[in-house]
Amino acid sequence: MSSTVGRIAIVLLPLLVIAVFWAMSAMERRVAGHPGERGFLQRNGAAISLYLILAVGIWTLLLIVLPQLYMVDFSFHPKLPPAQRGGERDVYTLENYRYFIYGSTVRTDQLNTVHLKAFFLTIGASIFITALNFAICYPIAYYMAQVAGPARLRVLLLLLIVPYWINEILRAFALRVIFGVNGLLNTGLMAIGVISDPIDFIGQDIALYTGLSYAYLLIMVFPLYNAIESLDKNQIEAARDLGAPWWHIHLNVVMPFAKPGIAAGCTLVFMLTAGALAAPLILGGPKSLWFTPIVYDRFYQAFNWNQGSAYAFILLLTCIAFVLVVLKAFKVSLGEITR
Amino acid sequence: MSSRLVMRGMIGFYIVLFFVYLFGPLVVMSVTAFNTPNYPQAWPFESFTLHWFSALAGDDELVEGIQNSLVIGALVVAIAVPVGLAAAIVMTQIYWRARSLYYLIVVSPVLTPGVILGISTVIFWRDLTTLTGLKFFYNGIFLATVGQATFISAYCMLIFLSRLQRFDRAQEEAALDLGASYPQVFFHILLPFLKPAILSAAILAFLSSFENYNTTTFAILADKTLTTVLAGRVRQGTTPAISALAVIIIAVTLTGAITYEVLKRREDRVKAKRLQKAAEEERGGLVAIEAAE
Amino acid sequence: MSADVELDRVTIRFGSFTAVRNATLKINNGEFFSFLGPSGCGKTTILRTISGFLEPSEGAVRIGGRDMRGIGPNKRPTALIFQNLALFPLMSVAENIGYGLRVRGVPGEARRRRVDELLNLIAMPGAGDKLVSELSGGMRQRVAIARALAVEPQVLLLDEPLSALDLKLRQHMRNELRNIQQRVGITFIYITHDQGEALTMSDRIAVMNAGVIEQVGDGRSIYDRPETAFVASFVGENNPFEGRVVAAENGHAVIESPVGRLRGRNRRAVSIGDPAVLFVRPEIFALGSGHEDGSLESEVLNVAFEGNTTHLFLRGPDPKKPIMVSVPRGAGSSIPEQGSRTAIRFDPEDALVLPAGSLARE
Numbered sequence: 001m002s003s004t005v006g007r008i009a010i011v012l013l014p015l016l017v018i019a020v021f022w023a024m025s026a027m028e029r030r031v032a033g034h035p036g037e038r039g040f041l042q043r044n045g046a047a048i049s050l051y052l053i054l055a056v057g058i059w060t061l062l063l064i065v066l067p068q069l070y071m072v073d074f075s076f077h078p079k080l081p082p083a084q085r086g087g088e089r090d091v092y093t094l095e096n097y098r099y100f101i102y103g104s105t106v107r108t109d110q111l112n113t114v115h116l117k118a119f120f121l122t123i124g125a126s127i128f129i130t131a132l133n134f135a136i137c138y139p140i141a142y143y144m145a146q147v148a149g150p151a152r153l154r155v156l157l158l159l160l161i162v163p164y165w166i167n168e169i170l171r172a173f174a175l176r177v178i179f180g181v182n183g184l185l186n187t188g189l190m191a192i193g194v195i196s197d198p199i200d201f202i203g204q205d206i207a208l209y210t211g212l213s214y215a216y217l218l219i220m221v222f223p224l225y226n227a228i229e230s231l232d233k234n235q236i237e238a239a240r241d242l243g244a245p246w247w248h249i250h251l252n253v254v255m256p257f258a259k260p261g262i263a264a265g266c267t268l269v270f271m272l273t274a275g276a277l278a279a280p281l282i283l284g285g286p287k288s289l290w291f292t293p294i295v296y297d298r299f300y301q302a303f304n305w306n307q308g309s310a311y312a313f314i315l316l317l318t319c320i321a322f323v324l325v326v327l328k329a330f331k332v333s334l335g336e337i338t339r
Numbered sequence: 340m341s342s343r344l345v346m347r348g349m350i351g352f353y354i355v356l357f358f359v360y361l362f363g364p365l366v367v368m369s370v371t372a373f374n375t376p377n378y379p380q381a382w383p384f385e386s387f388t389l390h391w392f393s394a395l396a397g398d399d400e401l402v403e404g405i406q407n408s409l410v411i412g413a414l415v416v417a418i419a420v421p422v423g424l425a426a427a428i429v430m431t432q433i434y435w436r437a438r439s440l441y442y443l444i445v446v447s448p449v450l451t452p453g454v455i456l457g458i459s460t461v462i463f464w465r466d467l468t469t470l471t472g473l474k475f476f477y478n479g480i481f482l483a484t485v486g487q488a489t490f491i492s493a494y495c496m497l498i499f500l501s502r503l504q505r506f507d508r509a510q511e512e513a514a515l516d517l518g519a520s521y522p523q524v525f526f527h528i529l530l531p532f533l534k535p536a537i538l539s540a541a542i543l544a545f546l547s548s549f550e551n552y553n554t555t556t557f558a559i560l561a562d563k564t565l566t567t568v569l570a571g572r573v574r575q576g577t578t579p580a581i582s583a584l585a586v587i588i589i590a591v592t593l594t595g596a597i598t599y600e601v602l603k604r605r606e607d608r609v610k611a612k613r614l615q616k617a618a619e620e621e622r623g624g625l626v627a628i629e630a631a632e
Numbered sequence: 633m634s635a636d637v638e639l640d641r642v643t644i645r646f647g648s649f650t651a652v653r654n655a656t657l658k659i660n661n662g663e664f665f666s667f668l669g670p671s672g673c674g675k676t677t678i679l680r681t682i683s684g685f686l687e688p689s690e691g692a693v694r695i696g697g698r699d700m701r702g703i704g705p706n707k708r709p710t711a712l713i714f715q716n717l718a719l720f721p722l723m724s725v726a727e728n729i730g731y732g733l734r735v736r737g738v739p740g741e742a743r744r745r746r747v748d749e750l751l752n753l754i755a756m757p758g759a760g761d762k763l764v765s766e767l768s769g770g771m772r773q774r775v776a777i778a779r780a781l782a783v784e785p786q787v788l789l790l791d792e793p794l795s796a797l798d799l800k801l802r803q804h805m806r807n808e809l810r811n812i813q814q815r816v817g818i819t820f821i822y823i824t825h826d827q828g829e830a831l832t833m834s835d836r837i838a839v840m841n842a843g844v845i846e847q848v849g850d851g852r853s854i855y856d857r858p859e860t861a862f863v864a865s866f867v868g869e870n871n872p873f874e875g876r877v878v879a880a881e882n883g884h885a886v887i888e889s890p891v892g893r894l895r896g897r898n899r900r901a902v903s904i905g906d907p908a909v910l911f912v913r914p915e916i917f918a919l920g921s922g923h924e925d926g927s928l929e930s931e932v933l934n935v936a937f938e939g940n941t942t943h944l945f946l947r948g949p950d951p952k953k954p955i956m957v958s959v960p961r962g963a964g965s966s967i968p969e970q971g972s973r974t975a976i977r978f979d980p981e982d983a984l985v986l987p988a989g990s991l992a993r994e
Contacts, residue, residue, distance in 0.1 A: 017440075021434065021436070021437040021440070024434070024436065024437075025434035025436070025437065040432065042521070043432070043521055044432075044521055044522075044525065045520065045521045045522040045525070047522060048521070048522055048525055051421075051425060052425045052428060052429055055421055055422045055424075055425035055426070056422070056425050056426050056429050058422075059422045059425075059426065059445075059488075059489075059492055060426075060444055060445065063460075063485060063488065063489040063492075064444060064445070064447065064448055064489060065444060066463060067456075067459035067460055067462070067463035067464075067489075068451075068455075068459050070459065070462060070463040070466070071455075071458060071459035071462050071463065074462050136357070136360075139350070139353055140353075140354065140357050143350060143354060147350075154600065158596055158597070158600055159358060159361075159362075160361075161596055162589070162592050162593055162596050163361055163362065163365060165546055165550065165592045166365065166550075166585070166588060166589060166592065167549075167550035167551075167552065167566055167569075167588075168550070168552060169552055169566055169569045169570050169573060170368070170569065170581070170584075170585045170588065171364070171365075172573070173368065173569075173573050173577065173581055173582075173585070174364035174365055174367065174368035174585070175364050176573070176577060177364070177367055177368050177371055177379045177381065177577070177582070178363075178364055178367055180577070182378060182380065184367055184380075184381050184382055187380075187382060187383075188382065214360070214364070217360075217361065246346075267450065268450075271450055271451070271452055272452070274452065275452025275453060275454050275455070275553060276553075277453075277454055277552065277553045277556065278552050278553070278566075278570060281570060281574055282570070282573050282574065292452075292454055292553075295454060295458075296454070296556070296557075299458070299557065305462060308458060309458065309459075309462060312454065312455045312458045312459070315452060315454070315455060316451065316452070316455050319450065319451065319452060323450055334439075334442065334443065334446065335442060507716065507718060509714045509715075509716055509718035510718045510720060512685060512705070512712075512714070512718065513712070513714055513718035513719075513720075514720070514731065514735075515704070515705050515706045516683060516684075516685075516705050516706065516710070516711060516712045517706075517711065517731055517732035517735065517779070517780075517782075517783055518706045518707075518732050518735050518736055518783055519706055519731075519735040520706060520735070523735050527731075527735075528720065531722045532722065613763065613765065613766055614765065614766075616766060
């Protein structure tokens with residue numbers, strides 16, 4: 001298939017899906033519609049209909065669907081100078097993915113250990129950080145939602161919202177001030193004589209993982225808090241009256257109830273951690289491995305956008321897979337976790 | 340009883356620990372902004388200075404970055420709020436079998452890593468603008484706006500959706516029944532109901548845009564925003580000037596949050612008073628009815 | 633101005649579900665007309681069809697003789713009062729009442745005058761600046777009525793507007809509604825599942841069940857001369873005895889029921905062999921034995937003293953539904969004790985034999 005056909009297909013496919021749904025809705029309306037229910041145009045009037053269709057149409061097509069499809073398509077093309085794009089050398093190829101696995105666009109005898117290792121390390125560390133943040137935030141969220149009085153709750157929420165809006169670069173920077181070779185932690189530890197030489201927190205990736213956890217702590221607190229808040233206090237009281245130990249109450253009453261919130265928090269934290277760019281750039285040492293900076297380098301160091309697209313698509317697939325696993329494991333729907 | 344006391348103490352200790360973890364680094368960083376060494380150093384505190392703040396004012400690159408961030412933020416608000424509103428309204432009207440597919444598409448930007456949104460935006464718009472001859476649009480400000488609007492519109496939509504869930508459809512029907520046209524229903528009933536959500540969506544959109552790095556760094560091309568300038572500086576080497584900037588941002592956020600809180604409390608008090616009055620009148624009314632019968 | 637409303641063989645379907653089947657009736661100009669039925673019987677669907685939110689799948693709705701098909705709710709001469717009232721919470725009382733005039737382009741001064749007039753009508757003068765959230769339940773009710781009346785509808789439709797109020801207020805508002813209707817003189821169409829409301833306020837009532845209009849008539853005829861088993865069992869307390877007709881002559885019929893042969897008036901002309909139900913209202917029963925096919929004997933399960941009357945509950949043919957007997961105070965006879973067996977009788981002239989059909993569930 002020539003690449004122009006592919007690009008045209010990318011544009012036509014979403015339009016086709018819309019047309020199919022349009023036709024199905026028209027048919028459904030004829031067969032079993034509510035009598036007298038008004039059509040879209042009649043219901044909103046011409047001007048508002050136009051606004052709704054244009055706004056949603058441009059957003060979903062030009063901003064969401066087409067760029068993503070285009071990026072995927074792009075990742076299956078070789079890197080070519082502009083003059084040759086669309087020419088006969090512009091064919092579908094797996095070479096960008098081959099490079100990710102074997103470190104070469106043609107040879108397959110040797111694995112691309114650096115990138116593969118970074119990729120798997122990123123996923124593993126992201127899962128670990130997600131779990132860690134859940135463990136840190138759950139008691140706080142529970143306390144705010146069920147224990148704290150209204151006055152104290154307001155203060156706590158205020159305290160949480162302020163650091164939430166400090167951008168992640170500054171938060172990473174704050175940790176660098178602490179973890180640097182001449183940072184507060186090293187100077188402090190040396191001053192009280194625990195260590196004699198500064199510890200390389202940054203080179204050891206301690207700073208990086210702390211920074212990632214720190215950056216997305218609040219992303220976990222809010223969904224948990226919202227979910228636990230709607231739990232009826234009486235349910236907990238009832239369980240306590242029945243003599244259930246506290247860990248039992250949390251495991252069997254609170255957590256099952258807060259499932260959508262837990263799923264939401266975990267999904268968001270994982271996605272943000274795996275896709276984090278600022279923290280690895282600022283807190284990563286020279287030998288630190290993280291996948292997103294590698295993607296960044298494909299673009300702005302190697303200037304190979306096609307390869308970068310392939311890497312981005314791999315990251316996207318990983319995140320989709322994680323979301324699906326979470327939805328399956330928690331038995332919740334997408335609507336429940338994005339509330 | 341004493342075990343309960345121990346438990347309470349432990350919870351209290353944990354909460355304090357949590358907030359120390361949350362604020363400690365910010366406090367340490369803030370202290371370095373007022374210390375003289377030209378490496379951000381909190382301790383030993385050599386002597387107090389405002390030098391790092393004055394250094395900021397003369398930093399042209401930073402000023403340019405802030406200007407761009409403000410422009411992009413305003414553009415994103417102008418796009419994301421109306422788009423999110425439209426998307427939420429469409430969600431309430433869409434043919435039910437298409438609803439889950441539609442929802443999947445419109446929330447997907449929330450669950451997609453920002454770097455990917457930035458990448459796809461740049462690639463797609465580079466070729467689109469070349470193809471259509473609108474090369475003029477292929478610039479950092481436009482692309483960063485588009486890339487951020489992709490997911491910030493989804494945030495706004497979620498805010499509107501949660502507000503719309505509390506909307507009583509009968510109100511629309513009542514207005515219609517009284518003779519209002521469909522656009523009148525929209526402007527007289529739905530829009531006023533959504534007004535608080537529009538305000539929160541605008542604030543959220545602006546703040547999300549202002550602090551965004553992942554999407555912006557890909558989409559900004561040769562231009563710069565506050566976050567990309569900051570990232571560059573921090574990577575080059577750390578200076579207390581960055582701490583000074585952080586102090587300013589923290590101060591602004593803190594002021595904003597406290598103002599909001601004070602206003603909200605005042606509003607709540609007024610509302611409570613009015614409700615109390617209504618309840619009293621209701622009691623009075625019932626007594627009157629009883630007396631009449 | 634007022635108008636009559638005509639339903640002409642109206643059928644309304646939602647997909648494969650038929651909510652209203654072949655409804656035909658005429659509501660007269662200036663009448664207070666109620667649709668009475670259990671929830672889910674299709675009465676709200678009829679109301680929404682008259683107001684224009686739904687279109688009939690078959691048949692026609694005519695208001696003042698004009699076919700309403702294709703005319704939207706905002707173009708019909710009707711105004712609807714919603715079950716939850718649907719007042720606009722962000723507008724003041726005056727803005728709520730004046731809304732219909734505002735969208736009709738009535739200028740501010742005329743609008744204010746009309747709003748003041750209506751505030752006087754609902755006995756809330758000077759309350760125009762209040763917010764809806766500051767009003768009590770009864771006041772909200774009245775504002776909703778004023779808002780609907782402001783547009784001078786020819787027909788006012790009310791969808792159980794009193795259901796959210798407490799008992800005292802509800803009874804008070806019944807009188808008030810009736811008063812307002814008489815003062816403004818337009819057609820009121822009222823929807824309710826509460827027979828007390830329907831009986832006290834309406835000129836005529838249509839009793840509905842499962843999408844079908846079972847009977848139309850004034851309160852007395854519906855109570856005294858129900859035409860179907862459903863109406864007999866739904867309106868007022870009634871004791872059904874199911875069985876098969878064994879004799880039918882001289883306007884009477886006798887059924888063979890589990891508690892013996894019983895006789896009643898046969899106004900619907902059931903014939904021998906038909907399944908039928910005999911209804912005896914609690915107040916028709918008297919204590920003591922009587923004529924062979926006008927009495928029965930059973931065990932007293934429960935005695936409930938209620939002041940001016942005493943209710944006895946006797947074991948009936950259906951173990952879940954005891955026979956209810958009302959004995960007025962001073963009837964002369966002594967009340968039997970719980971657990972004893974007693975005989976009761978009734979005058980067959982006051983009992984009714986109707987063709988078998990679905991009964992109202994309690």
